[in-house]
Amino acid sequence: MTFHSRLTALLGSANVLVDHDAQSYLTDWRKLRTGRALAVARPGTTEEVAALVRLCAAEGVPIVPQGGNTGQVAAATPDESATALVVSLERMNRVREIDVANDTITVEAGCILAAVQDAAREAGRLFPLSLGAEGSCQIGGNLSTNAGGIKVLRYGNARELTLGLEVVTAEGAIWNGLAGLRKDNTGYDLRDLYIGAEGTLGIITAATLKLYPLPAAEHTAFLALRTLPDASAVLAAARAALGDALVAFEVMSGPALALVAARFPEQRLPLTDIADDVAWFALVETAGAAEDDERLMATLAEAMEEGRVVDAAVAGSDAQRAAMWRLRESITLAISETGPCIKHDVSLPRSRMDSFVAASDADLAMLYPGARLIVFGHLGDGNLHYNVLGPEGASRADVAAMSPAVQRMVHDRVVAAGGSISAEQGIGWARIDDLRRYKDPVALDLMHRVKAALDPRGIMNPGKVLAPETAPQPVPDPVP
Template structure:
């Protein structure tokens, strides 16, 4: 089990100074208290730390960073620790201090007329959604971990989720940031402006940077009008090609009302029915592929449902759709979503899983799925591919469950070989090997293998210019390289 690190003389002096800033009870050293912060969700990474600090304000955060910088002690910012690439976990060396942002959880302002909300980094995503709803507004980011993930982590990984097609990812939803820089100064960029052409747009440097350039402490985020009508459908279709065709038709027929467009293979549906309580097949006959479609509308109630019915009728005549069910109430819509969301949980009970979070142009999704499936089946006979997810924005979770009866460890030992093969196919299609989970420590080497050398050079130059002593989440996103 992970445990804390022995307190060195250097760390001891730093610990005392930081305790004077945040108070002794907000500085954790007990192994039992540290344990939940030292391992990531899938258990792939287990780190060590001399202590964890929980600042309560941006000013305290800034002073903590200043003291760590002065002592040349590296820091690992941590939010809800729901990431899947090890970006919030310290290394095993035990030298890094964890800076946990959970106490910075205030909603500072909600400007309904400006359609903005200003929140601190430790705010839970679900709490932000509820605050927006109470003001008759919508914050559209929606993730499986929304009950525990924190906004700072969402910003630092440029989180996406199931509504990127309509609203974009966190980069698109952010107007301004407040950031503690590596030297302990605070940059106040909390501007609720849609237009500001006064020079470099610094917020984009920190969005998706995973805490390697500074620590985000607050953000101004966009809000939207709440939909007056939500229509959800579960659709059977013969192929991913039909899904892409139907997407184009749906966007045109509904005036860009398509909010979610989620692809599910038959194998994934069967896994979910078998492994997740309360899940059943909404349609009478099995189909190779399914879509979960959701539309948001602000016009006359009933109009969106009629548009979807007409669309599906035409798609049926064109042999794009073989069956469909439109939710008649909120519970039925929730049941449809349970099938999609339960797929993540179901795979955990099917043995070893080799996962890929990739994106290709939407038009290339069918060809990518076909080529990648053929390649992994050639390399591992009997492997069970489960490609699913956000076909509307080209982000496919190309996950592979071990063959029936296979030995888990032997299957997972093939991960590096399979990852390289899948990512090479993604690259040929002009895609990304990390669509929404970030790089963390898991994908740094893969980034250096696949990204153009000039991009790696620019990333390293940017890192050194902001963080010359390599103290901000070192070893994540990009390696330090030569100084």
């Protein structure tokens, strides 16, 4: 029997896609890479995932797990060799259990993030992971990238929201680690190895996630500011005044919102008559008690008196809140529809953000005249999307030629400031060289050993995160 016929016998022919039916799974969201695959497999149960991994392990077929394919580093795309099997988790989309008394929800990996939020809300609870791609990304992808999003400031990233996992190992065994426990010190924490592994260690098939009380009230404000240091000062004041009630503090540069206005003219800024010296905007959200509104207003009034906030609009309805967030969440799409972009997803100690941006902006003006900086991000988390669009009319090839020098400059500055070259999007295929350059060599060595232990045949998403050539050389036998 051929590999294909065994796969079809296992999953049914409707769930083994080839040729035209497989095409939409073979290009990543940013169109960085189009690969080829033996087929796209769509298992419907954990047992089917385990059986197909065993089949691949026996035949030496590489596996590329795929969720909603919204990742930004081409981690869910196969290479061009047509030797790998893409495994889409999209059919595994059941909510298995909501334990309201334990504040947990157990879902299959293919559940769309927005569906998990909805299921929690129907049970009177909040699942706080929230990001622009939530209508199409899947929980399995969110955990495998340790996704961040807009509410990390209060609730943490995907790792901090996860209590348990069910995983099919690279050898096809099923690890049932779905316990909804907040305390469990029985040895090494395997859960945290699979979270953020970008599909290179095994396939996550289900997860038990933390739920929170639904906030009694939410308040959202949109601010116009002159400088990023002003935004940092307002963030510090808001944290001091609001504590845990402050759930989001996002910043957007003027050019980022100008791009949204140009691409999506139906979207309106909530402020009119914006002063010429306004160069930044911020989106601030609280979630908690009704009184938070007064504390937020007092913080904003003080910031306006001090001249740090030039103007502010407070959402008066859910529709206005949604419109403010739509502006923020449209930036990524506006960039991708405008032209080729050199993207950076960096994190820094919050105390060093302002100096990093000032120095990088100055370097970039010299290095790439005419390039357009589209900066936005999660200021509260010290995470900026420092994006460089080519000059008006620049071709994809022009921008690609500048990309190595620009990335090197930005990432050198980030690392010198004690930051990370990947805050929330992962390494995947696109940032593999940067990981090799900047990661502590001992950490890189330990990562290779973990990979070799958990994926001894090297079939899980090869060529992602770790470049095979950086694997440590075997220690030679001592000379007799």
